[in-house]
Amino acid sequence: MRRVEQVMGFPVSLRIDDERIPEGVADAVFDWLREVDTRFSPFKRDSEVSRLDRGELGPGELSDDLTEVLGLCEEYRTATGGAFDARLPGRGLDPCAVVKGWSVQRAAELLAAAGVRRFCLNAGGDVVAAGGPWRVGIRHPEHADRLCAVLAVTDAAVATSGRYERGDHIVDGRTGRPATGLLSLTVVAPTLTEADATATAAFALGEEGVAWAAARLGCEVFAVDAGRRVVRTEGVPLAS
Template identity: 65%
Template sequence: MGTRVELVMGLPISLDLRDDGDFSAAADDVFGWLRAVDARFSPFKVDSEVRRYDRGELTTGELSDDLVEVLGLCAEYEELSGGAFKARLPGRPLDPCAVVKGWAVQRAADRLRAAGARNFCLNAGGDVVTAGEPEPGRPWLVGVRHPEQFEAVCAVIGSRDGAVATSAEYERGAHIVDGRSGLPAAGLLSVTIVAADLTVADATATAAFALGAEGIGWAASRPGCSVLIIDADHRVHRSAGLDLH
């Protein structure tokens, strides 16, 4: 099918699909799903379900099953991180974005698989789900952006049937807050997590970044997660099993 790119959730999302056949309807479904998620869950859209719930216009019993699932994931990672990861910070509106993007893109990939796609790469601003191979015998290559050098990569990770997510400050500045202190997270420059599922990879990367230096060991200990972390002293911490190219 080739490559298709659209701007959704304020970032470019690309689908590179290498299977034979016409998957245009499946691609339409993927981008339609992502646009619907943005409309429903964005904390920046006044009429989104998240904003309406935050204003008290919806009760818990009136929420969609999808938002109930997302809020459950936020609560799970808040508990796992000892409060460093928080979707609701004091004096700020509810913001589940740190879970929503990975969850939504993983769901989109699941829809592609259900439509019969077997070899594709879905990339949402550097958070990536891969399936199969771009060509026989070669993995998908996922570049990890350098945290300090614009338009440079610090690593390239090979991925088959997996997910890669990175949390850093190069796109939005100091936007990740340590929920324990309410202050911008400090101690790490970049956290990349490789896992089987982008929901897990994305939430783990954000929580680890919020934890600061504690996040290195915490993320490495999470079941099914491999890490590539650069700390504030430019030391690199990585799991032995990473497929680096």
């Protein structure tokens, strides 16, 4: 089964290779992602995130999900010394860098709980793969029609942060300026929650982010720095 929908501003594709697919499981995945967009988007005035940012919700009035997301944002802010920050000066609360990976990982867990064993869930280029191996390409940061590498991924997640799609949109919270030390950084981790947040946080750190991400438990890193040098950890699962 293959299905693609536009959710949260990017294409989300689901491929299931099992012989028997539980009824309604794909609907549940996309319904959840649409719910997340409604509840957590900082661009929707009535979302829980927007209401919190305007001071309409107190700490005791937050959903368990938003409390978890904000806790993850604080974890990465602390771990990077403020380079990663969901509350940048002059901007509203924006937890999207955590919400994307967290929500897609939850969707993958919905699939697994329903008994789906072999699937690939791709959200705007960030991937959760079960079963496998699945071949996942790392896009060249300067040439959209080329790949830097191809990974062989089994029961893991892959996320990439870069400047090639949205320009200098990742800001170093320590300086308030765009992070420009890297062209792209890919993280392979056990969950997309970890892979996506780590990739964004490491990119915000700049060149020092490669070593920082590599030191995190279970994370492998493939990066291209501003000098166009490739840096990768030994455990990156390159396809043969």
